[in-house]
Amino acid sequence: MSQLPHRNVAVLGATGSIGASALDVIARHPDRLRATVLAAGSKVDALLALCRTHRPLHAVIADPAQFERLRDGLRDAGLATQAHAGEAALETLAAGADCDTVVAAIVGAAGLSSTLAAARAGKRLLLANKESLVLAGELLMRAAQESGAVIVPIDSEHNAIFQCLPDAHAHAGLKRIVLTASGGPFRGRRREELVDVTPEQAIAHPKWSMGPKISVDSATLMNKGLEVIEAHHLFGMPRGRIDVLVHPQSLVHSLVEFVDGSTLAQLGLPDMRTALAVGFGWPQRIASGVAGLDLLQHGRLDFEAPDLEAFPCLRLAFEALQAGGTAPALLNAANEVAVSAFLQRKIAFLSIPALVEATLDALPATAADSLEVLRDADAAARRHVTAAVG
Structure with a gap:
């Protein structure tokens, strides 16, 4: 068997559960895998702790307001890791020369642009961000085909x-x-x-x-x-x-x-490290722990x-897939806002599918021929559910 090539890995969503599993697998193969980019949303202290352990070249915090805390924390820890903030920095690093492999594990629509950037740059993409495919599946798969990117799903x-x-x-x-x-x-x-x-x-x-x-x-x-x-x-x-x-x-x-x-x-x-090890090693097999x-x-x-009567969300997803166009984006955005409202105790559990269905009924699907159209559909669905929740 040929030696597994050395991979420089960007872990986007490093402070989440999938990020933790990815870093666990990476740490098991220090001669073949290195975390060179670590990215998080707003948990700057957790990101700093990971940087002290894994010593990446770059650390990115999505929330620009946290940039100074990240920069100063890295300096105080004596790390050479460069601090970055914001979505543009995330896209640039995901597509840049300091990584050849990207773990796309940012939850929600926030992970879409960096995932697309990695695909367009021809990276090996370990895809754990559902929304990239639900919102923009045709765009993402086309980008990967054109660039030669290898997509290994991590679900x-x-x-x-x-x-x-x-x-x-x-x-x-x-x-x-x-x-x-x-x-x-x-x-x-x-x-x-x-x-x-x-x-x-x-x-x-x-x-x-x-x-x-x-x-x-x-x-x-x-x-x-x-x-x-x-x-x-x-x-x-x-x-x-x-x-x-x-x-x-x-x-x-x-x-x-x-x-x-x-x-x-x-x-x-049921352990995500198996799928991540497949992603890092494929077509070879490596230990996952x-x-x-x-x-x-x-x-x-x-x-x-x-x-499907007790759990109508599955039926709604099949219907959105059948409708095509922007329908999956509407479904996903409506669901995100409804779930957030439920977690905040603003609505009941069964209101989640009811709000999603009402959104799909109120906002007919249109052709999804650009990222702008998909973002507009996403925003429209969010507005609709937010207004309904009150």
């Missing part, structure tokens, strides 16, 4: 499909792809049992350790709906050939079915159909 489900397909776009004999869903903390509950659930209950995911927004998305199944839209772009699959199965053990991460009756699945413990899967210990694997 466990898409990473599983990536591993099961010899070529992500070679569809000869491919019948359908099946994304698995844990079902979240409310799996098995009827719609009327979800009326009074609290933010604390919604973010208590049974299998994965994630941020509050993604945890709520998992509880509503919107997370899976966004993943359906992502899969459409990543693997060139039409809506009718993408299915979802609820699998509470979260050991089978997704399945790929072929016309000859074969189904391939990727299994593993995750143990192997002992099926005797786990005993059984269960599967069931998703309940």
